Amino acid sequence: MRLPPPLSDSERPRLCIGLLSGTSADAVEAALCEVTGTGGGARLRLLSHVSAPFPPDVVARMLGPQDAHSLSRLDFELGEYFARAALQVMEQAGVARSDVAAIGSHGQTMAHHPPGTTEVPSTLQIGEPSVIAELTGLPVVSDFRTRDVAAGGHGAPLVPYFDWVAFRGLQAPRALQNLGGIANVSVVGPRLDDTFAFDTGPGNMVLDGLARRATHNRLACDLDGTLSGQGRVIPELLEELLTDDFLARPPPKSTGRERYGDALVERLWTIHPDRANDLLATALELTVESTARAYETWVFPRAPDLEAMYVSGGGTRNPRLMARLEARLAPLPVRRLDSLGFPEGAKEAALFALLAAEYLVGTPANVPSATGAKRRVVLGKLTP
Ligand SMILES: Nc1ncnc2c1ncn2[C@@H]1O[C@H](COP(=O)(O)OP(=O)(O)OP(=O)(O)O)[C@@H](O)[C@H]1O
Ligand SMILES: CC(=O)N[C@H]1[C@@H]2OC[C@@H](O2)[C@@H](O)[C@@H]1O[C@H](C)C(=O)O
The missing domain is CATH 3.30.420.40 (ATPase, nucleotide binding domain)
Known part of the structure; x- marks a missing residue:
């Protein structure tokens, strides 16, 4: 397997922010983490966590019917909510933007049709990374599920990698x-x-x-x-x-x-x-x-x-x-x-901080035994 050249040195601590809005679509969870090492040698320390609820009208639109226009509008709108949560978690931790290596943003799942349920498996997460990058000035790694789906997997759950790193x-x-x-x-x-x-x-x-x-x-x-x-x-x-x-x-x-x-x-x-x-x-x-x-x-x-x-x-x-x-x-x-010793509400956001940190050093982070993918792949795409 050819891996992309690493963007950072895996031995240097990488401060990364993980962002997620889960299937409950109630709030953006943001976790600021320090990741050192990679793969079996990865260590993660949670520095700060915030939960920023969405206004009820945004929740209603996320859960309601969509056409192409409402979906593209929501993609950009959610990008702003994600960016604000990232700024908030940095402020809460007293960490400067210049110290953060990257944001890992899961976004909001709008559709998930895994293998076995449909002819063409697909999954869609929104929350525009370009908006997050513009508003925070930070590189954003996003779209973590699609490569695993392209490799024959479900693109979910991704959390076993985190659970293994943090809790095995x-x-x-x-x-x-x-x-x-x-x-x-x-x-x-x-x-x-x-x-x-x-x-x-x-x-x-x-x-x-x-x-x-x-x-x-x-x-x-x-x-x-x-x-x-x-x-x-x-x-x-x-x-x-x-x-x-x-x-x-x-x-x-x-x-x-x-x-x-x-x-x-x-x-x-x-x-x-x-x-x-x-x-x-x-x-x-x-x-x-x-x-x-x-x-x-x-x-x-x-x-x-x-x-x-x-x-x-x-x-x-x-x-x-x-x-x-x-x-x-x-x-x-x-x-x-x-x-x-880990706050239960912060785990899924911290997962996307870890996945961003692994993207930066080119480490594959899907778990094929969990997702059913044919092989291990590097997850995510970069918006510089
Ligand atoms: N005080 C409470 N009483 C009952 N249920 C609660 C309470 N607080 C939170 N919940 C439940 O927890 C849900 C949110 O959980 P969580 O944030 O873990 O979900 P999520 O991350 O959006 O979902 P997923 O893990 O599937 O992506 C709420 O929608 C609600 O059902
Ligand atoms: C497609 C999608 O968004 N799936 C979520 C969902 O919420 C819980 C469960 O179903 C899990 O499979 C996944 O999220 C977590 C973060 C995961 O990938 O591990």
């Missing part, structure tokens, strides 16, 4: 579980080649859609578990939702709003228009049960000596979701990622 257990493997809009797991042990990872199914996405629907947009989520806590699971609906072919499919696999977004929420609402809290209780159980079954089917057989599950993402702030997950997976210890 030296003895027993660890499961790093994200509960974002979508839920995904990485299982990491000493060797990168043994890492495996996949999307387990819905995280908060169905809950969020139902909460918005039930409260006429007053609440954007099952806040602190209060809505689902007033409902009762509808067993026959839960069973039907669990027959979903995505959940049955073996890894590698990834998913998104196409499957667990508004179309599903509307279908559920049509079946039980007067049982909003019961639908929320059922959606919460769908996340718990699909995660637990994914572990039973694919994680435990490959990692029978699993040390624990370390949970990150916004779902950790839903106490009912956490309690149900812990009860369902017992005796596996279910811990928060914070217990490994």
Whole structure:
């Protein structure tokens, strides 16, 4: 494989900013990190993290229908929000722009059609890197998923590389579980080649859609578990939702709003228009049960000596979701990622700081055993 010439020396610490708006489309997460070394020798230190919420009208437009004009406008508009979050995290850390090597910006996923779901696999993230570069004066690495898709992979999840660099257990493997809009797991042990990872199914996405629907947009989520806590699971609906072919499919696999977004929420609402809290209780159980079954089917057989599950993402702030997950997976210890000394809300943004740092030194950072790509490739494109 021919690699591009490195843009920096991997032994010198590289300060990089990672930017991401996840599938919940609620905020730009920004993380300023110091990365030293590369690949198996990479070390990452989180210096600062900010979460900058989008105004409600921008969220509504991101989640709403698009034509080519609205998409291109949103691409430029989001670029500004991403740039502002980058400036904010530098200010918070007291770090000068001249000390930052690059920004790694994931952007916002607008479409994700991975292999196995369509004739021509594709994925689209927006948040114009040229706008970010103009407003910050910094080089921007972006479009991290497309090369992996071009190499036959899903382009997701990308986080197993980060999980391996930052959290790999030296003895027993660890499961790093994200509960974002979508839920995904990485299982990491000493060797990168043994890492495996996949999307387990819905995280908060169905809950969020139902909460918005039930409260006429007053609440954007099952806040602190209060809505689902007033409902009762509808067993026959839960069973039907669990027959979903995505959940049955073996890894590698990834998913998104196409499957667990508004179309599903509307279908559920049509079946039980007067049982909003019961639908929320059922959606919460769908996340718990699909995660637990994914572990039973694919994680435990490959990692029978699993040390624990370390949970990150916004779902950790839903106490009912956490309690149900812990009860369902017992005796596996279910811990928060914070217990490994890393703030759980900063992980995905920090991933894109690490990926930018690896781009600068020309290190391939996809994990083919996770994405299904034919080979390891350098991820990202540079806007100088
Ligand atoms: N207090 C809370 N109570 C209940 N749910 C919460 C609370 N705070 C956050 N959440 C949930 O967390 C979600 C945001 O999580 P997160 O930021 O990890 O998702 P994301 O990064 O956008 O998604 P993904 O990881 O799929 O890209 C919110 O949409 C909401 O559902
Ligand atoms: C296409 C896309 O944006 N996928 C996200 C989504 O959100 C969680 C899960 O599904 C994961 O596969 C991925 O994000 C993280 C950052 C990843 O690539 O690891």
